[in-house]
Amino acid sequence: MLARSGDAVQALQDAIESVRDDNAIPSGLVRVTLSRFAYQLIFRPFIAEFGARYPHIQLELSLCDGTINILDAGYDLGIRFGDTLEEGMVARRLLSPFAEGLYAAPKYLARHGTPQTPDDLARHRLIGYRYITANRLLPLTLDADGEPLGVAMPTPLICNDIDVTADAIRAGLGIGRLFAPICAQQPDRERFRPVLRDYWKTYPGVYLYHLPHA
Incomplete structure (x- = not known):
């Protein structure tokens, strides 16, 4: 059920390269909104690996259990339940039900x-x-x-x-x-x-x- 660490890293890599594809090497600020449980289940197991893979990324994590419109709030990425996503988002599943x-x-x-x-x-x-x-x-x-x-x-x-x-x-x-x-x-x-x-x-x-x- 839980995405393997490598799968989650790959999903983040794909997303970061999509929102930061103006640079050959991903760099700059990447703002991510996610719930606390999503951090514990998905992000925390490989946060060290993420830092090693992207030394030029300044990662900002905002933990919030509420529904966030990433466009209005200025976030690059979000991690949320599938039934709370706004229309038109590019999405990749990290956890099964x-x-x-x-x-x-x-x-x-x-x-x-x-x-x-x-x-x-x-x-x-x-x-x-x-x-x-x-x-x-x-x-x-x-x-x-x-x-x-x-x-x-x-x-x-x-x-x-x-x-x-x-x-x-x-x-x-x-x-x-x-x-x-x-x-x-x-x-x-x-x-x-x-x-x-x-x-x-x-x-x-x-x-x-x-x-x-x-």
């Missing part, structure tokens, strides 16, 4: 029990997530045989960062949402017990995109 999982620590489940159905979640606690740019809470939406199912839960903690969410899950504060590949990256991932896996929502693929070169 993946699930947003529900996870809880063993000690939380030992105290509160393991939910067996979505209805059971009303008696549990959710680690909430707030969008930074939109300033709104992310509702909990499950997938019930292909239909979206909204679930209301008590929320003892709200944050706007996936690392804080992971820490809260570890601490046993509640059930939290993490993208499955993010959970797989956790060094102690065995402490993240999946909850209601059959109801996990699937997100579309993630793409590297830019404007067509004039």
Whole structure:
């Protein structure tokens, strides 16, 4: 599912050469907007390789979970879900679709029990997530045989960062949402017990995109 490091580097190389093809050697400022999870999954594993391959590029990374119009905001490249791309963009898929999982620590489940159905979640606690740019809470939406199912839960903690969410899950504060590949990256991932896996929502693929070169 996750693009190999070499594939991602090649995709960035192609994009950079497209937006910077006025130079034989890519150089100058390249501004990239991407979400925090996209940085962790895609960019962080090969950022050193990128720097070695492009010593003349000044790379600016802007981490933002909101939808950005790269033309209006002055970015060269973006990395976003495929369903949020503006029309007319040149896009290359970096990640296939993946699930947003529900996870809880063993000690939380030992105290509160393991939910067996979505209805059971009303008696549990959710680690909430707030969008930074939109300033709104992310509702909990499950997938019930292909239909979206909204679930209301008590929320003892709200944050706007996936690392804080992971820490809260570890601490046993509640059930939290993490993208499955993010959970797989956790060094102690065995402490993240999946909850209601059959109801996990699937997100579309993630793409590297830019404007067509004039």
